[in-house]
Amino acid sequence: MTTPVLYDVQGPKARRRVLVSSLVGALVLLALGALVLQRLADNEQLDYEKYEPFLTEPLLYERLFEALQNTLIAAVYALVLATVLGIVLAFGRLSQRWFIRLPAVAVVEFFRGVPLLLLILFFFLAFPLAFDVELPALWSLVLGLTLYNGAVIAEIVRAGVLAIPKGQTEAASAIGLGRGPTLRIVLLPQALRIMLPALISQLVVLLKDTSLGFVIGYAELLRTGGQLVQVLDNPIQLYLAIALIYVVINYGLSLLARWVEGRQRRKTGPGSAAPLSQLATGVDPGASAGLGGPR
Amino acid sequence: MDAVLDNLDVFVEGFTTTVSLTLLAAVGALVLGTLIAAMRVSPVPPLRWVGAAYVTLVRNTPLTVVFFLVVFGLPEVDVILSFYRFAVVALSLYTAAFVAEAVRSGINSVAAGQAEASRSVGMTFGQTLRLVVLPQAFTNIIPPLASIFIALLKNTSIAYAFGVFEGTQAMNQLVNANGADVIAIIAAAAFIYLALALLASALFGLLERTVTASR
Numbered sequence A: 001m002t003t004p005v006l007y008d009v010q011g012p013k014a015r016r017r018v019l020v021s022s023l024v025g026a027l028v029l030l031a032l033g034a035l036v037l038q039r040l041a042d043n044e045q046l047d048y049e050k051y052e053p054f055l056t057e058p059l060l061y062e063r064l065f066e067a068l069q070n071t072l073i074a075a076v077y078a079l080v081l082a083t084v085l086g087i088v089l090a091f092g093r094l095s096q097r098w099f100i101r102l103p104a105v106a107v108v109e110f111f112r113g114v115p116l117l118l119l120i121l122f123f124f125l126a127f128p129l130a131f132d133v134e135l136p137a138l139w140s141l142v143l144g145l146t147l148y149n150g151a152v153i154a155e156i157v158r159a160g161v162l163a164i165p166k167g168q169t170e171a172a173s174a175i176g177l178g179r180g181p182t183l184r185i186v187l188l189p190q191a192l193r194i195m196l197p198a199l200i201s202q203l204v205v206l207l208k209d210t211s212l213g214f215v216i217g218y219a220e221l222l223r224t225g226g227q228l229v230q231v232l233d234n235p236i237q238l239y240l241a242i243a244l245i246y247v248v249i250n251y252g253l254s255l256l257a258r259w260v261e262g263r264q265r266r267k268t269g270p271g272s273a274a275p276l277s278q279l280a281t282g283v284d285p286g287a288s289a290g291l292g293g294p295r
Numbered sequence B: 001m002d003a004v005l006d007n008l009d010v011f012v013e014g015f016t017t018t019v020s021l022t023l024l025a026a027v028g029a030l031v032l033g034t035l036i037a038a039m040r041v042s043p044v045p046p047l048r049w050v051g052a053a054y055v056t057l058v059r060n061t062p063l064t065v066v067f068f069l070v071v072f073g074l075p076e077v078d079v080i081l082s083f084y085r086f087a088v089v090a091l092s093l094y095t096a097a098f099v100a101e102a103v104r105s106g107i108n109s110v111a112a113g114q115a116e117a118s119r120s121v122g123m124t125f126g127q128t129l130r131l132v133v134l135p136q137a138f139t140n141i142i143p144p145l146a147s148i149f150i151a152l153l154k155n156t157s158i159a160y161a162f163g164v165f166e167g168t169q170a171m172n173q174l175v176n177a178n179g180a181d182v183i184a185i186i187a188a189a190a191f192i193y194l195a196l197a198l199l200a201s202a203l204f205g206l207l208e209r210t211v212t213a214s215r
Helices: A012-042 A048-056 A058-094 A098-113 A116-131 A137-162 A166-174 A179-216 A221-232 A235-268 A274-281 B002-006 B008-041 B045-059 B063-077 B083-109 B112-120 B125-140 B142-162 B167-177 B179-213
Strands: none
Touching: A012 B045, A012 B063, A048 A235, A058 A098, A058 A137, A058 A179, A058 A221, A058 A235, A098 A137, A098 B179, A116 A137, A116 A179, A116 B142, A116 B167, A116 B179, A137 A179, A166 A179, A179 A221, A179 A235, A179 B063, A179 B142, A221 A235, A221 B063, A235 B045, A235 B063, B002 B008, B002 B167, B002 B179, B008 B045, B008 B083, B008 B125, B008 B142, B008 B167, B008 B179, B045 B083, B063 B083, B063 B142, B083 B125, B083 B142, B112 B125, B125 B142, B125 B179, B142 B167, B142 B179, B167 B179
């Protein structure tokens, strides 16, 4: 975590100063917290009735659970489709033929650079008007998510394939495998293993993005929350509860990603798997500054 | 195609708001994010905890939920702003968590000797951070900051759902008015977003070259 390079190992005087500033800092934070609470109390946000539904309404949990299922369904469909699309696009981008490579590059850069909401609205608005096909909200959401995440996953797969030692490709051609079979049966299985942590991190992004479903009326967590708020009249409490659901799931997933990565690093030695997870979050220095970035 | 060319003024108006939303939220996120990063590396434990908690909570919450909390939560405690300002607040709060992570990794990437040297000439923690480490950290993190702000540009589209007249809202209104040209209109909006993202990327590239050259 924080390496204490910025300050020395503390002597008695510094320790006292840190203690004092800790107390002061804690007091300031407490004072801020108290101000917030005061404000909440003044506006009757701490009244029992705002929290009562959480204790007395089994129906609330039923609705939230249903909504969570819808969220997860959209996320799983989109993850599967996006992974398939991502692998296809990555193969396209790794192709040695320019007429395959260039379109793949264009597709990846286009879908990474366009707002996800626009893609979802495209399926939601344009399909009924242009092709006379009414797409259910779930599929508008899933297809939008698939295009965006497919482009991102394509980059993850490409980085994974490029991270594999050259000897693998050479060995494959030495036993007479062509370019396609080399990619498919030698490089991809190894790449999938390396990129697993990055893929899990991308799942966090994807899961968060399913909440865009509320725009097109898909009954996921947020949409359902909005409906519940109209009855229960406790937006702060209910939306915080929904935020908490997301935080718990996503934090669990990031712990899983870190665990998988740590296990791989122990097995394969440091360095080989590290840059990939950073590619997905995009916040570490040296990560590619593409048009995708964190969402 | 005509629907796009005839309504260029609608697009211009919408995307002007997109750009101003992005710029205001970028400034907000940069200030708040740097503050949180400074808290996370400080020698004072309670500040570190709060900084870490903020980053973990916000990064794992969807931006749309942050929007809902801001737009529907703040009026409950008598904070009533325009939707435009609510959008700036929500985008700043969300993006700040990512900026904080980038700044923190930037701080960690500055060679330890720099901080040691500043201490040996008698600088305090605040001076070390402000005068020596942060300036170097920021030049290191221009690429990740660029992707964060480009993501922010794309994220402003969510403000559309809250009645802000920005690019996506402009697109939506044009689609409603000219159903037949829906694909051309959406494609036009997509290419404007793409052009803005490329422009931002080019500007950050220029900034990076200028900064590295001056060192």
